[in-house]
Amino acid sequence: MPSVMGLLEGREAAARVRAEELRAEAERIAAELAEAEAVLERRVIARMELAEALATPDEAVQAPNPDPREAPAMAERVPVTGSVVPRWHHGATPQVLAPDYRQIIGLVESDSGDGEGISAKQLAAGLELELVPAKIEGVRSKARRLAERGWLTASPSGRFTRRQPTATAARAASGKRSGPGGG
Numbered sequence: 001m002p003s004v005m006g007l008l009e010g011r012e013a014a015a016r017v018r019a020e021e022l023r024a025e026a027e028r029i030a031a032e033l034a035e036a037e038a039v040l041e042r043r044v045i046a047r048m049e050l051a052e053a054l055a056t057p058d059e060a061v062q063a064p065n066p067d068p069r070e071a072p073a074m075a076e077r078v079p080v081t082g083s084v085v086p087r088w089h090h091g092a093t094p095q096v097l098a099p100d101y102r103q104i105i106g107l108v109e110s111d112s113g114d115g116e117g118i119s120a121k122q123l124a125a126g127l128e129l130e131l132v133p134a135k136i137e138g139v140r141s142k143a144r145r146l147a148e149r150g151w152l153t154a155s156p157s158g159r160f161t162r163r164q165p166t167a168t169a170a171r172a173a174s175g176k177r178s179g180p181g182g183g
Contacts, residue, residue: 088150088163097151103127104143108152108160117159 086096094102107126111118120140121131129135140158147154153164 085145085149085151094151100127101142101146101151104139104146105151108143109162111161115161116157117153117155117161119159123160 085098085101086092094105097105104123104127107123108118111122118126120136120143123143124131124136124139127139129139143152143160144154146152147160151163153161155161
């Protein structure tokens with residue numbers, strides 16, 4: 001009859017061999033994982049570089065001009081989400097605004113309602129956003145920002161309408177002068 005101690009030593013040796021086999025396999029898998037992560041990182045970088053290169057205008061892709069005095073004054077900037085909303089001025093078009101602000105202006109201008117304007121909830125629905133308070137308040141904030149900067153008009157009831165011309169702009173459009181002798 002085998003001794004109990006001998007049985008336990010035999011099982012311990014088998015467990016040790018199995019642990020070594022698994023440790024070697026884990027090292028092999030870790031090495032394969034490191035290689036796969038390196039390939040993934042290179043491909044992500046390549047995709048980002050390609051996207052950046054494709055987004056650059058053709059003029060910027062050409063050889064750069066080493067003399068800054070001969071460089072064009074300033075390249076036309078394309079507004080992106082999160083960019084600052086500029087103040088409205090005569091001749092300004094919504095194209096200077098980020099896409100989400102342009103969409104809001106488009107919805108307000110296309111509103112064929114009773115002249116009372118469009119609510120933030122209606123704007124959110126028009127933007128195909130989920131009608132939850134957080135989304136509606138985000139749209140309201142953007143519409144208020146547009147109103148503060150002269151792109152829209154906000155009514156006391158919280159509705160938004162097209163930009164109303166100021167008295168100075170209305171006089172300029174009618175050809176009348178303002179100030180002494182003109183007004």
